[in-house]
Amino acid sequence: MTRTLASIALAALLLPLAATQAQEKTYKTAYVNMQAVFEGYYKTVQANIRFANDKRDFLDRLKLLEEGLKPLQEKAQKLQAELKDDLVSDDAKKESARKLRMVMEEGSNKQQEYMRFRQSGRRDIEDKRLKAEGELIDDLSDFVRKYCEMNGYQIVYDINGKSLNRMPVLLLYPKELEITDELVKAVNRGHEDELAKAQEELKAIEATLADDVDNN
Numbered sequence: 001m002t003r004t005l006a007s008i009a010l011a012a013l014l015l016p017l018a019a020t021q022a023q024e025k026t027y028k029t030a031y032v033n034m035q036a037v038f039e040g041y042y043k044t045v046q047a048n049i050r051f052a053n054d055k056r057d058f059l060d061r062l063k064l065l066e067e068g069l070k071p072l073q074e075k076a077q078k079l080q081a082e083l084k085d086d087l088v089s090d091d092a093k094k095e096s097a098r099k100l101r102m103v104m105e106e107g108s109n110k111q112q113e114y115m116r117f118r119q120s121g122r123r124d125i126e127d128k129r130l131k132a133e134g135e136l137i138d139d140l141s142d143f144v145r146k147y148c149e150m151n152g153y154q155i156v157y158d159i160n161g162k163s164l165n166r167m168p169v170l171l172l173y174p175k176e177l178e179i180t181d182e183l184v185k186a187v188n189r190g191h192e193d194e195l196a197k198a199q200e201e202l203k204a205i206e207a208t209l210a211d212d213v214d215n216n
Contacts (some may be wrong), residue, residue: 002198007176027154031173032144033180040184042142045202047132054128058121065114071105125198145185150153153179206210 038044063215079100082088148156159178161169188195 028152029155029157029177030148031157031170031178031180033160033178034144034158034201036180037144037183037187038137038140039177040188040195041136042191042198043139044136044190045195046182047136049198049202049205050132051125052202052209054125056205056209058125062114062118062121065117067108069107069110069114072103072110076201079103093188108116108208138171144183146168147183148187 024163079096082096082099083093144156156169157173159168159173163169
């Protein structure tokens with residue numbers, strides 16, 4: 001009886017210890033800035049080149065439409081001046097008024113065309129960008145999951161995550177466990193030359209776009 005009680009007592013002591021050990025099981029954890037990985041992905045940079053070219057084409061077309069309005073504005077100003085000129089005959093003024101109505105109508109049509117193109121063009125570029133970003137995010141997320149699984153990571157946190165009030169989800173984390181740079185290298189492995197070339201091309205296009213904006 002005493003021996004049985006001793007066994008029960010020993011078991012009672014070991015159960016909490018086993019439970020504690022189970023609770024203290026650790027998982028291989030990593031932290032990554034997915035925004036930095038996304039921006040450093042060679043496919044993202046290549047996509048940004050397409051977006052920049054689309055934006056440049058849009059701005060060029062917009063500029064052409066604006067230039068098409070200038071001759072009509074000048075003609076309208078000239079006709080308005082004739083209507084106010086006391087030296088111009090009444091018949092000539094009637095003709096100027098008729099021409100002015102036609103010019104104003106044409107100008108209104110071109111102005112509407114300009115506004116429609118500006119709105120639809122911006123919307124089309126944004127729609128393309130959002131679609132491409134969604135595909136890139138899916139592609140990149142799949143790569144990161146597989147990479148982390150292959151390297152034994154069981155929990156991976158995105159340090160760039162934000163809460164609903166725009167505060168960082170992770171305010172503090174062990175920096176030595178961050179694998180952002182490692183992932184950027186891994187996702188671009190074999191495409192380093194493509195990445196470097198795309199970065200240079202994008203930089204040149206963005207500089208051109210900046211000059212266009214400054215000059216307008």
